[in-house]
Amino acid sequence: MFGGPFAGFLWIGSGKWAVISLVAISAAGFAICYVGFPVLPGVDLATPASLFSIVVAVLSAALVVPFAGRFKPGRWYSHGASVLVLAFVTSYLAAFVIRSSLFQPFSMPSGSMEPTLELGDYFFVSKAAYGYGRYSAPFGLLPIEGRIWGGVPKRGDVVVFRSQNNSDIDYVKRIIGLPGDRIQMIGGLLHINGTAVKLENIGEYSSEEVQSAKLQRETLPEVISYSVIDLSDNSVGDNTREFLVPAGEYFMLGENRDNSNDSRFQMGTVPYENLVGKAVRLYWNSRGIDYSSRQTLGSPVSK
Structure with missing residues (x-):
C-alpha cells in the first residue's frame, strides 16, 4: 500500500x-x-x-x-x-x-579506514553533532556561511567531511589535529605537538582488501585508543614535515596509514564549516563482514 x-x-x-x-x-x-x-x-x-x-x-x-x-x-x-x-x-x-x-546514512567505498570501517560498511552520521553548515542538506539547499548551533569536534572523532580542493566528494577520516596543533609523522609514528603518540603492536591483520598488515593500537593524549594498520615500512606518508593546523581547521588521518588520502597529502587540513557530521553507528555490511564489534563509532575505545 x-x-x-x-x-x-x-x-x-x-x-x-x-x-x-x-x-x-x-x-x-x-x-x-x-x-x-x-x-x-x-x-x-x-x-x-x-x-x-x-x-x-x-x-x-x-x-x-x-x-x-x-x-x-x-x-x-x-x-x-x-x-x-x-x-x-x-x-x-x-x-x-x-x-x-538528524542522521544521514553513508557507505564506505574504500579501505582507507580499516580496521575501524571496512569496505561495504553502512553507517549513520549525526548531523546535529557539530551543528549545521553548507554541506548539511543535499544539493547545498542550506545557504549557510560557517556553522550554526555547532558543537566542538574532539580529537579522535570519526567524521565525514568535504575537502577544500574537492567539495563534491564525502571523505571519512579520524580527527587527529585540533586548531593550533603541530602534527608530524616520523618513521610511521604519529607526533602531536612534538610528543610521540603511544603505538603498540597487537597482532596481524588481514581482510578482503588487505592481505597482510601489522595491527597496532594508537593512543591519543586524551587516552583514547583505536586500531590502525601498517602495510609496510617507509611508505610515502610515514615521514612528513611538521604541519601547523590553522585556526578553525582540523587535521585528518585514516586508520589504514599506508593507503589513505588524508591531511598528510594534497587534501590538507579541513575547515570546520566543511564537516558534514560525526560517524556514530554501523548498521550493515554489504559484503557479509561481521561488524558487531565495530558497531559503535561515536565513542572510541578508552583504555
Missing part, C-alpha cells in the same frame, strides 16, 4: 491516526537500523528493505481496515489525489528533514 498506514488513515478520514502511524513507522524503521541488520553474505541492503516494505504493507491493511467503519471519508485530505500528494510529499519531506538535521 503506497504510503503505508499513513495513506490508509488519510483515505478513511482520520488525520490524527495518520500522523501517529507515520511517527510510529518512522521510529520503528530507525530502531531497526540502529540495532543493525544480520550479516548475510551475498544479501544486499535491498532485501531487508523490501521485507520491511512488505511488513508495512501488511500492517497497513491490518491497522486501517478495522478502523474504516468509524470514520467518514469526507475530509479534504481523504480523496484519492489528496492522499497520493500528501503521502508523496510527506515521505520525501520527512526523509529530507531527517537526513539534513
